Amino acid sequence: MRPSTGAVARKLAELYEKPFGGKPSGRYRISPKILRKVAGRNKLSERYIEELSEELFELGLVFLNLETFYALASVKTFASYRRLGEASFEDGEEHEKATLQ
Secondary structure, eight states: OOOOHHHHHHHHHHHHHSOBTTBSSOOEEEOHHHHHHHHTOSOOOHHHHHHHHHHHHHTTEEEEEOSSOEEEEEHHHHHTSOOOOHHHHHHHHHHHHHHHO
């Protein structure tokens, strides 16, 4: 019997806390092959990846599909990123219009 999506998410979250690759803990990437093995699945459907992503988000992790591999990082990692406000976006549009003229 294959593990539930929640169980797979918890396993991936545990790996986030474990030391490996010379780091005490933290973000990592995982291949589809290894993820299929952890999930006990032959195929990783888009729906399954979405469900897994939601489960991991509830655990405070972001699960990114980067085409050839998946990456996990803490939601906190992104909290310090600079914000793009409307003014920044509008400035960019004005610059683009001026460049095209």
